[in-house]
Amino acid sequence: MDWDESQYGLGLExxxxxxxxxxxxxxxxxxxxxxxxxxxxQQLLEHTKLHFVEEGRLMRLYKFPALGEHEGEHHRVYGDLLQFNRNVKNGRLALARAYVKDGLSEWFKLHLGSMDAALAAHILRCQQSEFEIEGLIQIGGT
Ligand SMILES: [Fe+2]
Ligand SMILES: [Fe+2]
Structure with a gap:
């Protein structure tokens, strides 16, 4: 799995x-x-926790309508990662290796293309209208 900006980039740094x-x-x-x-x-687990907390913060900040559904999906995946991490710590790597190879990368592509893409589009729309409102206020004020 490699990063491909044209495929995975959502336009929101x-x-x-x-x-x-x-x-x-x-x-x-x-x-x-x-x-x-x-x-x-272990690093992936910690990184994913921050990743999901940060998206949760953005969803609340921009009042994203599908917050419940999106966070439900985050919780489900984080629960899976926790379970696999327990196995890994006990020296059982096979299932976690298979998950990283297939399940997790497939999940990421799907999640990115649906829920994360919808969130990024929502945020960009909000930022655009804030920008337009500021422009109107400035025009009105001069
Ligand atoms: Fe994400
Ligand atoms: Fe997400």
Whole structure:
């Protein structure tokens, strides 16, 4: 799995930066040896927590209508990652390796193309109308 700006970029640096890091971590995990795998999986868990908390903050800030659905999906995936991390810590890597290779990258592409894309579009629309309102206020004030 490699980062492809034209495919994965949402035009909002706050989200794209996090997604680039996520893809880099998944990519490193896909080729990691046993020692590094456990370390990187822990990093992925922590990174994903921040990733989801930050999107939650943006959803609240911009009053995103599908907040419940989007956060429900985050909670489900974070729960899976927690479970896999427990296995990894106990030296059982096979399931987590399979998940990183197939399940997680597929999930990311789907989630990015649907819920994250909808969130980014919503934020960009809000920022655009704030910008227009500011412009009107400035015109009105002169
Ligand atoms: Fe995301
Ligand atoms: Fe998301």
């Amino acid at each position: 706050e989200m794209d930066g996090t997604h680039r890091e996520f893809v880099a971590l998944v990519c490193a995990l896909q080729t990691a040896d046993a020692d590094n795998f456990a370390l990187l999986f």
